[in-house]
Amino acid sequence: MSVSEFQARLKASSANGFDSQDFDLNLAPIIDCFTVLIAFVMISTAFASIGILDAGIAAGGDKAISAAIPPVRISVEVLADHRFNLKISGKENREITIPARGDSWDHGVLKIRLDEIKNRFPSVNGAVITAVNSVKYDSVIRTMEQIRTTFPAVMLGGL
Amino acid sequence: MSIQITSMADIFMILLVFLLKSYGSGLIEISTSKDLTMPQAVAESGSVDALKVEISEKVVLLEGKPVAEVRNFEFDGKSLAGAFAGERKRQQALAKTDSGVKADARVIMIADRNIPYSTIKSVLASAASNGYTDFKLAVVQTN
Numbered sequence: 001m002s003v004s005e006f007q008a009r010l011k012a013s014s015a016n017g018f019d020s021q022d023f024d025l026n027l028a029p030i031i032d033c034f035t036v037l038i039a040f041v042m043i044s045t046a047f048a049s050i051g052i053l054d055a056g057i058a059a060g061g062d063k064a065i066s067a068a069i070p071p072v073r074i075s076v077e078v079l080a081d082h083r084f085n086l087k088i089s090g091k092e093n094r095e096i097t098i099p100a101r102g103d104s105w106d107h108g109v110l111k112i113r114l115d116e117i118k119n120r121f122p123s124v125n126g127a128v129i130t131a132v133n134s135v136k137y138d139s140v141i142r143t144m145e146q147i148r149t150t151f152p153a154v155m156l157g158g159l
Numbered sequence: 160m161s162i163q164i165t166s167m168a169d170i171f172m173i174l175l176v177f178l179l180k181s182y183g184s185g186l187i188e189i190s191t192s193k194d195l196t197m198p199q200a201v202a203e204s205g206s207v208d209a210l211k212v213e214i215s216e217k218v219v220l221l222e223g224k225p226v227a228e229v230r231n232f233e234f235d236g237k238s239l240a241g242a243f244a245g246e247r248k249r250q251q252a253l254a255k256t257d258s259g260v261k262a263d264a265r266v267i268m269i270a271d272r273n274i275p276y277s278t279i280k281s282v283l284a285s286a287a288s289n290g291y292t293d294f295k296l297a298v299v300q301t302n
Contacts (some may be wrong), residue, residue: 027164034171043180051202052267056293078276133277137270140279141198141298155242156283156294 021123053144056155070124074117077109078131078143084110088117105139107146114150126153163218191269192220198272199299207266207295212248214282220248232278236285243289264290 072090079085082100098109118124127147131140147154191197195215219227219234226242229232230265250262266286270279283294 026167030166031164031171034168038171038174038178042173045178045181049300050197051200051204051302052207053200053202053296053298054294073251083243124266128288132278133275133280135276137273137274137276137279138272140200140276141200141272141296143204144296145200158280 007153017033050110053141053148054153055110056146056153067108071121071127072117072124074114074124074151076114076127076129076143078105078129078135078140080132082106082145086110091121107142110143111146111149114147118150120138126155127151128155128157129159130156162272170281190257192218195269195271196273197269197297197299199301201302202298202300204300207265207267208291209263209267210291211267211269212282214268214270216271216274219282229278230291232275234281236281239282240289242283243286243291247289247291262290264291265293265295267295267297269297 015054021146072088072092075087077085077087082103082105083106084098086098087094088094088096098106098112098113102108114127129140129144129147129152131143137155144154191213192215194217195213199294211220211222211282215229217229219229219239221239221242222241227236227239233261233295250260254260254262268279268283270282286292286294
């Protein structure tokens, strides 16, 4: 093709408006890709996030811990009849029974009692949780969650 | 007449960014059985990689493999103890050959919320007797 022919074709295409900067981008294939991607990601995304509650076992582990001995040991027992049995041993020895609140455990009163102990013995950071065999795992976890707000190191006892 | 799909592409882009962001946020990779409902609690999320024990109403799984059948919330303790012991031996053998690897005492326990504490206790006791004493209880975060 000669130069004159090329110029003639260019003129013709300009006359038809092909060299115009005003054009529409074809978004249809992009939308298709997005639809497929969104569907895939929505299927494979886990919207419920998993958390971890740390729980060692009381008197567990193959190495001795060289931590200071706490003035009191606190043990919370979850009973089947929706009661809590709170045991304090060491410098102070006593047992507190927290009665049921209707058909459930009274976590509010448990929190108050634990806070009282924490105020009296601020150096205590741990507590042991035990439960009778018939208590459901969910109830143990809920109690553990409550204890952790006052004593962060909650250990499982009675194993 | 052509449909204006530019705004639709914008919406899709925002949706895609949001979904991709939440896609990678799960630091703990746990896939549970369909019939297992985990308890809910306020808990910290952190990157934990440990031996996974799953207790549902029908079976106890160790690293996704069934090791004991659960009937009326009771199971064969010997088979579970054997599985824990096998896993512990494997970890210790690995630790001997590679100085960078340590036999880990951590266990992530994924259990159904309706399981009685007696079943949980039996599994944990079995794990503890084989050197797994650091328990991590998996829950659905409410915070």
